[in-house]
Amino acid sequence: MILESLAVDPATFADATGWESKPEGLCKGDQCVPAPEAVTADGLLDVTVVADRLGMAIVEDPDHGLVALGPESGGRALTTTTVPDLPFTDADGNPFSLSSLHGRKVLLVAWASW
Amino acid sequence: MAVWIDETGTLVRPAESASIEPSPMRAIEITDDLPERMQMLFTEVKKLPDHAEDYRAAIVDWVENGADSRFAMAPHEVLEASQPRPLDHSRAAALFELGCHLHDTVGKDAAVPFWKQAHAANPENWTYKRQAWTLESTPPGEASDMVQEVSDTYGTTWLDDVIANGGGEAYGITPAL
Structure with a gap:
């Protein structure tokens, strides 16, 4: 996730990472991590606190005023088997939602020309 | 790489190599007149694990038998079979994403230092390396250079790194079928 500061709107953070800010903590799927000091007085998430609780690496690029936040660590790449409703663009340039395939089996292949 | 998703939107297999037919590069004859x-490169390519026939059969079995297929995993099995993610891999992902962002918004020179760090933080991630290498060796608008022998910027190549990481037989994430 690319940021311009070490504070982020909870909804933006949830969209990018799948981790939602709830009264019980930061939650993704069935997993919740207590983080009572993660929400600042102005309702934003303190990225340094969130990163510490979830094991997310922070990389700062002061030359360009950017911060990159890595995915959660300390366990496995997957924390839930529920597939997020990933947005795609189809071959004609139209929006395509993965959830439109519910009810069918999906083989999702990632491929690069190299 | 591919994942399997069932009718309810639930993963039943995590990301793994997903060829359904052998690469035609395996059939290339290695002759003495080649550099x-x-x-060396084609020797390693011929060592790449080939599970195409078994993987294709597993897909067909899942299509026919659904959750009863022995290849469809329960949720806890999917989580346990997904790749480990230590903090170094989180850092590598952040570095790679930052490099991609800078490549698109500033230019390649701004991206290279972060991609180099990503390669060092997670040396087994071929996506990070090959994405960076291909931008070195492929002129804009031309077909991708699959050989990726250009090394001036990164000081290494596909062949060097494959050999250093155990040879072609250790390349990729082998599907556990």
Whole structure:
């Protein structure tokens, strides 16, 4: 996730990472991590606190005023088997939602020309 | 790489190599008139694990039998079979994403230092390396250079790194079928 500061709107953070800010903590799927000091007085998430609780690496690029936040660590790449409703663009340039395939089996292949 | 998703939107297999037919590069004849580096490269390519026939059969079995297929995993099995993610891999992902962002918004020179760090933080991630290498060796608008022998910027190549990481037989994430 690319940021311009070490504070982020909870909804933006949830969209990018799948981790939602709830009264019980930061939650993704069935997993919740207590983080009572993660929400600042102005309702934003303190990225340094969130990163510490979830094991997310922070990389700062002061030359360009950017911060990159890595995915959660300390366990496995997957924390839930529920597939997020990933947005795609189809071959004609139209929006395509993965959830439109519910009810069918999906083989999702990632491929690069190299 | 591919994942399997069932009718309810639930993963039943995590990300793994997903060829359904052998690469035609395996059939290339290694002759003495090829440059030495090309001979070495194709030697490693021929060692790449080939599970195409078994993987294709597993897909067909899942299509026919659904959750009863022995290849469809329960949720806890999917989580346990997904790749480990230590903090170094989180850092590598952040570095790679930052490099991509800078490549698109500033230019390649701004991206290279972060991609180099990503390669060092997670040396087994071939996506990070090959994405960076291909931008070195492929002129804009031309077909991708699959050989990726250009090393001036990154000081290494596909062949060097494959050999350093155990050879072609250790390349990729082998599907556990």
